[in-house]
Amino acid sequence: MLSEWFQNAWSALFFFLIRPMWKWVLRRVTGKCELLRITYEERKGAKRTLRIERSLKLSNVTYLHQLSKDEDVDIIAAVGEVMKVKQIIPEVHMKFRGDLQDCLCQICGYKRLKREVEMMRKTSYSQENSEHEEKLMQLWKILMPDEKLESRKSKQWSTIGFQGEDPMTDFRGMGILGLNQLLYFAIQYSDQCKHLLSRSHHPKYGYSFAIVGINLTNMVYKALVNGSLRTHFYNVIDGAPRVQDFHEVYCHVFWEFDKFWFKEEPEDIMQFGPMRDKFNRKLLHKLSKTSTILQSDFQIKE
Numbered sequence: 001m002l003s004e005w006f007q008n009a010w011s012a013l014f015f016f017l018i019r020p021m022w023k024w025v026l027r028r029v030t031g032k033c034e035l036l037r038i039t040y041e042e043r044k045g046a047k048r049t050l051r052i053e054r055s056l057k058l059s060n061v062t063y064l065h066q067l068s069k070d071e072d073v074d075i076i077a078a079v080g081e082v083m084k085v086k087q088i089i090p091e092v093h094m095k096f097r098g099d100l101q102d103c104l105c106q107i108c109g110y111k112r113l114k115r116e117v118e119m120m121r122k123t124s125y126s127q128e129n130s131e132h133e134e135k136l137m138q139l140w141k142i143l144m145p146d147e148k149l150e151s152r153k154s155k156q157w158s159t160i161g162f163q164g165e166d167p168m169t170d171f172r173g174m175g176i177l178g179l180n181q182l183l184y185f186a187i188q189y190s191d192q193c194k195h196l197l198s199r200s201h202h203p204k205y206g207y208s209f210a211i212v213g214i215n216l217t218n219m220v221y222k223a224l225v226n227g228s229l230r231t232h233f234y235n236v237i238d239g240a241p242r243v244q245d246f247h248e249v250y251c252h253v254f255w256e257f258d259k260f261w262f263k264e265e266p267e268d269i270m271q272f273g274p275m276r277d278k279f280n281r282k283l284l285h286k287l288s289k290t291s292t293i294l295q296s297d298f299q300i301k302e
Contacts, residue, residue: 033086039099046234047290052103053230061085067104071111075104102238109240110233114224116243120177121221125168127152132176135183136167142186143197161200161209170214174221178214184247185213185254192251192298196258205262207269215272216257219280220250228287232294252296253283 032040034055042048056068063085067078079101082088088096125132140149143160150156153165162170171178186193200209223229229249233241260279266272286292 033088035082035086035100036088036093036096039096044099044102045290046231046292048099049103049106049234050230050290052100053107056107068107071108071115073104073108075101075108078104105239106234106237106241109237110230113233113241113243113246117177117221117224117246120180120243121175123176125171125176125179127168132179135179139179139183139186142183142190143194157210158208160197161207161211161213163208163211167210170211174214174217177221178217181217181247181250182210182213184244185251188247189251189298192255192300195300196254199258199262202262205265207261207272212257212272213254215276216253217250219276219283220246220253223249223284223287228284231287231290231292235291235293249294251298252294255296255298 035052038048038051038055042051053068056064059065059068063081067073067082079097082100083090083097090097127133137149140157140160144156147156147159155165157165157167164170197209200207200212220229224246229246232249233245237245257276257279260282261275264271264275264278266275286294
């Protein structure tokens with residue numbers, strides 16, 4: 001209890017007294033505000049954008065602080081206002097406008113991506129929705145091109161890793177997002193997706209392909225919501241990240257999880273929970289490094 005009080009007291013002292021004083025000293029010495037110093041000190045990428053984002057969030061200037069929260073921002077107007085507030089002369093610091101514009105595009109775009117992904121997650125799969133049904137049928141046709149689905153509800157769904165006769169019940173946790181990501185993987189990386197499906201039928205190390213896929217959707221969704229995926233997106237996407245970019249992360253994670261699963265050689269499928277959590281810890285640790293880029297070669301090695 002006492003240690004928690006000291007920690008809170010130190011945090012308050014640092015953010016409300018020590019940090020502002022230190023910023024004031026640095027501005028006097030360098031002639032540059034914090035935002036300007038960051039663009040000079042850091043190259044384009046996650047480290048720069050994360051520092052810009054943190055600076056805006058901790059700013060005592062209401063307008064700057066609000067920029068760290070807003071999703072829909074007129075970027076060009078916002079950069080102009082920041083330069084006005086911070087008295088940055090564009091003729092002297094010619095790169096600042098473009099650098100800050102890039103960072104704000106990434107910061108605001110990430111928030112919009114979270115909103116869009118959340119909407120998909122909250123959209124329940126409905127058998128009455130023809131678009132949902134078409135996507136599900138398309139998933140079957142891509143993964144099982146040589147086998148006809150006898151009926152909408154069928155034990156055949158277990159072949160691609162669903163739990164029961166109706167896949168709709170497996171999408172309850174992640175909504176239509178779970179299906180969208182499985183289908184994206186199947187469409188964009190058809191051979192690789194079918195390769196993983198084949199591996200999921202391994203007599204000893206097999207797993208339920210679709211159920212694992214939905215679990216991994218939950219994993220990347222949480223990484224998006226808690227901000228862990230910012231490092232990857234800020235390093236590889238020049239502007240605002242899109243849903244397609246999020247799906248690409250999912251494909252990478254699925255591909256890497258399959259390799260991890262077989263490398264670990266679990267005793268049986270009951271080890272899935274602990275193995276998933278171990279893999280997630282490795283993923284989050286990797287994403288904690290500002291240099292991280294999630295990238296797979298997607299090369300099928302027999």
